[in-house]
Amino acid sequence: MSDAQLLLEVDDLRVSFATEEGVVKAVDGVTFDLRQGEILAVVGESGCGKSVTAMTLMGLTRSPNAEFEGTATYKGTELIGAPENELRRVRGAEIAMIFQDSMTSLNPVHRIGDQIVEQIQEHEALPDQQARERTIELLDRVGIPRARERVDSYPFEFSGGMRQRVMIALALSCSPSVLIADEPTTALDVTIQAQILERIRDLRDETGAAVILVTHDLGVVADVADRIAVMYSGRIVEQGDLDQIFYDPQHPYTWGLLGSITRVDRPRPERLPAIAGQPPSLAHRPTGCHFRPRCPHEFAECAEVPPLEERSGNGHLDRCWLPVEDKRAKREVAPGEIGLDAKDVPEPAGGVA
Amino acid sequence: MGRFVVRRVLQMVGVMFAVSVLTFLIFNVIPNGDPAVRMAGRQPTETQIEQIRKEWGFDKGVLTQYVTTMEKVFTGDLQSYFTQLDVGEEIVKGLPRTLSLALGAALLWMAVAIAFGLYSAMRAGRFSDRFLTILALVGISMPVFWIGALMNYYLGFKAGLFPNGGYVPLTEDPIDWAYHLILPWTALAILFIGFYSRVLRSNVLDTINEDYVRTARAKGLGERQIMVRHVLRNSMIPIVTLWGLDFGAVMGGGAILTETVFDLQGVGQYAADSVGQLDVPPVLATTMFAAFFIVLLNAVVDILYAYLDPRIRLQ
Secondary structure (H helix, E strand, O other), X not given: OOOOOEEEEEEEEEEEEEEOOEEEEEEEEEEEEEEOOXXXXXXXXXXXXXXXXXXXXXXXXXXXXXXXXXXXXXXXXEOOOOOHHHHHHHEOOOEEEEOOOOOOOOOXXXXXXXXXXXXXXXXXXXXXXXXXXXXXXHHHHOOOOOHHHHOOOOHHHOOHHHHHHHHHHHHHOOOOOEEEEEOOOOOOOHHHHHHHHHHHHHHHHHHOOEEEEEEOOHHHHHHHOOEEEEEEOOEEEEEEEHXXXXXXXXXXXXXXXXXXOOOOOOOOOOOOOOOOOOOOOOOOOOOOOOOHHHOOOOOHHHHOOOOOEEOOOOOOEEOOOOOHHHHHHHHEEEOOEEOOOOOOOOOOOOOOO | OHHHHHHHHHHHHHHHHHHHHHHHHHHHHOOOOOHHHHHOXXXXXXXXXXXXXXXXXXXXXXHHHHHHHHHHHHHOOOEOOOOOOEHHHHHHHHHHHHHHHHHHHHHHHHHHHHHHHHHXXXXXOOXXXXXXXXXXXXXXXXXXXXXXXXXHHHHHHHOOOOOOOOOOOOOOOHHHHHHHHHHHHHHHHHHHHHHHHHHHHHHHHHHHOOHHHHHHHHOOOOHHHHHHHHHHHHHHHHHHHHHHHXXXXXXXXXXXHHHHHOOOOOHHHHHHHHHHOOOHHHHHHHHHXXXXXXXXXXXXXXXXXXXXXXXXXXX
16 A cells, blocks of 8 residues: 555645634644545544545635645645646646535536536546536446436436435546545435445546545444544544554544444443533634543643654554553453543533534 | 416416506596596687597496507507597607617616626625725615716716717617617616626625535636636526516616606606606506516516526426
């Protein structure tokens, strides 16, 4: 895996927005890289900055109120400060995005075929007929039945799952090297979810594109991801491959996430397991480790920001000061079960963000 | 489509029937409205009035009078009570004038409002946006008889830049036609420009935050294409509705003041003059003419709407 071509390097990316409540640091130092053909899952709860990170790579968070620091390099081209017309050549052609809400992400007044053709012709000088043929092929490939007829349909004539397939076809239309899928299955029901994820994985296999899969659902991740980055409150708190995260999680927040998965192969719990407390407000974060107020294992060193470092070997990175042996001892709450120790955690001052 | 047309034609017949009955009845109960007395001239004798009554059928029942008047409307024999001129001919004479005024003004206000509204939205909150906002409010607040008269006086009479009212047929001299209509078009369009550009600005600002506009940006499209194909196209839907209805309303009487100020002698001015004389036949005919345009433009708007928004085509 590591000798595959390096496509994207994100280094200490920071994004902040000026709001009425003050400066909100949505992304607070995110570093990762992405290699050809891999599926990197970015996991975290709502508001942790995962979508902002993804959209910032495409330059979609740009606004007069936004400020950016750090770098994101795609095949040697800097994306963060790039002028809009340079970024346009990357968008859709090199890096393409699938959005969360398939119901609203397609323009309701244009035929779906035209919306895909529009992107193809933006990036390639292709005559109408050829662009249309390619569109039909794409629709067929993502599993739209009778693609030749459906190419002239409008979005409202499709179900949510079908529209998400159209979005995938759109994203793939110029054979991008990187596909960013921002919660692609959140708005869909469970059976369709599995189909869409399978589609994304198959397409990765066929095209060799790298995928960044943004999600809050660890269950989704387990099926498809090669590597996982766990985000909490604007930072990546743990990063490793699938087995490392699922079988040897290092950060107490990851334990909590894994412990919150309800499992059908275990006895039904009295209450759904959850991490105590609330995520911190983005405008008023705790100093040091952001997870500190909710963490049962907090100790003196947590007042310092723990760097994202390899602490347990094999490229497995995390941001927790606890010694590795302590972590392994503390995370087991019951034999074979991973979770955060229950502890009464006071609500953080200032309430919910 | 066939059913749509049939339904609309039936609707039009219904509306025009109702309008004609109401107009006819209103002029029958208006005080001092007895046409025979008014037609007889100064100090008429009772016999003269009686004779006119008999000649014109004013002595018959209201229903009979209505039926005979409507017969004349459809056979084209309708005559003014006072000038004795053929009403149909007068309307046909006025129609190209009113149509020239309304169509030109409607195109002008739509084009300018799109430009202003779009520009304003793209610069929302900045100086140029605020300036256009104030300008729009000023435009909305200026009544057409006032701004029209000012324009006519200062630009037409004083500066001599434009003709002092009047109309030249398009077929006779297209340049002179436009030259005579520039001031009326502008005067009539100002109000609508103010109003439409405000509506479009807020529509554009709503649309700009839609997910599909973000998708368009993520596709790598240029700003112009995003604005025109994705933002403007969707923001225009409510505007087009308004435009059709307002165009119908202007044709059907909204241009009365403009026509009068610039002495265009169109259908509106004819209607206004006829109302002043309580002249029932022209009032009846011009009211039906107005109703016709309003219902017609309503239907056109529905068709346009379906074209612009495919989601309503199925219903």
